[in-house]
Amino acid sequence: MKKIVREVSSIIRKANSGVIVLPGLSFDVWYQLFKELDEDFILVTRDPELELAKGSLRVSRDFVGGSKKYVVDLSYLLEIGHFRLPRNAACIVEAPSRSLVLRNKLLRVYHSEDLIREKYLPSFKVIRYSSSRRLPQSRAFKERVEKVKEIYERFSGFTVVAPNSKERDMLRDYGIKAVTDLREVKDNRVILSREITTMPAYLYLRNKLWGGVLVDLTNTTMLYEEWEKVRLGELGFYKLSQRDFKGYDTEQLNSVKGFSLKLEEEFNVTPRRDVTKVKLIGGKVLAGGRELGELYIMKKRVNLNVKCKEETLYSSAQLSLGYFLFSQSSGRCSVFTACMEVEKNRDLCLRMSFEAFLLSRDYVEALKEIDLKKAASSVVSIKVVKGATRGKETVEVKLLDLSYVFELSREDIYIKVLCVTCNKGLRVRIRGDIESTRRVLVDAIYGILKTEVP
Structure with missing residues (x-):
């Protein structure tokens, strides 16, 4: 690493x-x-x-x-x-x-998938059992404890994540290392007896497992151990639940008939060969080379043109997550629905749409952090000022991948400052010395940029 x-x-x-x-x-x-x-x-x-x-x-x-x-x-x-x-x-x-x-x-x-593929992280093994019936996590059951004890005999030394405090304590009485809080897991060999219901909690546990084994006695891995969902979780799509980390407190012990566990599958978690990448190039939102939308800045507004069957233009002071994630059932065009029209894969399109939002949002925020006055000053050199006072000069202000071209042309005792890119202009009076004229030209370019960039 x-x-x-x-x-x-x-x-x-x-x-x-x-x-x-x-x-x-x-x-x-x-x-x-x-x-x-x-x-x-x-x-x-x-x-x-x-x-x-x-x-x-x-x-x-x-x-x-x-x-x-x-x-x-x-x-x-x-x-x-x-x-x-x-x-x-x-x-x-x-x-x-x-x-x-x-x-x-x-x-x-x-992403963990990429780190495994590039040999920075070792993989881990999943051994999944199914249960004959689903028992509430918040209630303690003697039969579930007995079955976990039987499984532990095959996987001695593993840490058991118990559903609740009562079952944890009963397992500890048998000499089994058992916890309820995921933050107490220090081993990469785990028996999961508590169903995890949110992706942040599952990923937290998953990141303890590199080079180890997860024995899943619930349906957790069946729900979450899928690469597009994992990548989406690593992007931060899912909401965090403190309860899912800590488990439940209970003292009452219950009994149930007919509870059993059956071995379903064993597999090693291995990365895919190819992953569809999302990129923001020249304002274009590209997924696997296919254009899903185009982002551009105009008159201090963020504009997103989404490439659904019927193209839709959104324009606002700041980006909305909805422009990227409106569902098909809403009837509104979004980057997600544009993706679904082509890919027909919900998890893939969710991941690409959310990733596109994050890329676009951080791009807009990066623009806001640029010192526009400094950018304007950097292109107005003494040579440019002299050229403009004699006739005409052209300068280009680059802001990330945006380019604003300005023409500076003399008109009698004035210099006309025209933004060719945004079709805006104004005139400034030529001052008595070069440095003073330079300052008013910088201020003019800065003033125009302020009206364009968020």
Whole structure:
């Protein structure tokens, strides 16, 4: 992972704030990362293992203020997943929640599928059992405990994730290592007796399993162990549930007849050969090379032209997630419905549409962060000013992949500043010296750019 760690450290140093998704976080990864980062950076964590490593890592339980910069570990700070990060803090997480990625810039996503394919992460094995009947997770059952005990005899030494506190305690009485809180799982060999109902919680557990085995006694892997869903979860599409991490508290023991477990399948989690990639190039939203929409900026508004059977143009001050995810049943055109008209694969289209939204949103936000005055000043040199006062000059202002061409032409005692790209112009009076004339030309170009860029 050394190459990945170097990339991550470079991203953190350059960015003010944002989220990096990196499956396979471990003590070794944190240690290597903080060897790369300078001493201004502090790791904010509540992970007991990392807190004990203060000799090797610069660790704090909270933000301490001052001029420090922070890297946030969310493994024991789930509540931070709902808030905007401080401006001087980058967050590294194995699987973000939707609230985290909607409130913060997504700096980089490393998908586990790609990391396995590129040999940065080992795979893991799934052994799935089916049950004769579905038992409530919030209630304790003697028969479920007995069946888990039988399974444990075949997989001795594994950690059992129990549905509730009563079953956990009963299993512990048998000498079995059992937990309810997913954050207590420290092993890559797990017996899952509690059905996990949200993708962030499943991905949290999944990221403990590299090189190990998951014995699934529920239907969790049948629901979630599918690459498009995993990629969508790693993008932060799903909402986080604290309950799904902690399990249930109960004291009452129940009994049920006819409960049994049956081995259904065993498989190794392996990556696909090809993955359809989403890109934003020249404002075009491309999925596997196919254009689903076009994003462009005009008159301080964000415009999205979506390529459904009947093209639809959305124009607003800021992007809406709905433009990308309106369902087919809504009858409204969106990037998702445009994709479904071609691909007919719901999970694939959901992933590509949400990824397109994140790319587009961060593109617009990056435009907003550009210092337009500095950009205007960079193209108006003394040579340009002299050329404009004698006749005509052309300059080009580049903002990311946007280009604004300006013609500066003399008209008597004035210089006309015309934005050829946006068809706007004004005249400024030539001043008594070159530097003063340069300043008014910079102000003129800046003034026009302000009316165009969000």
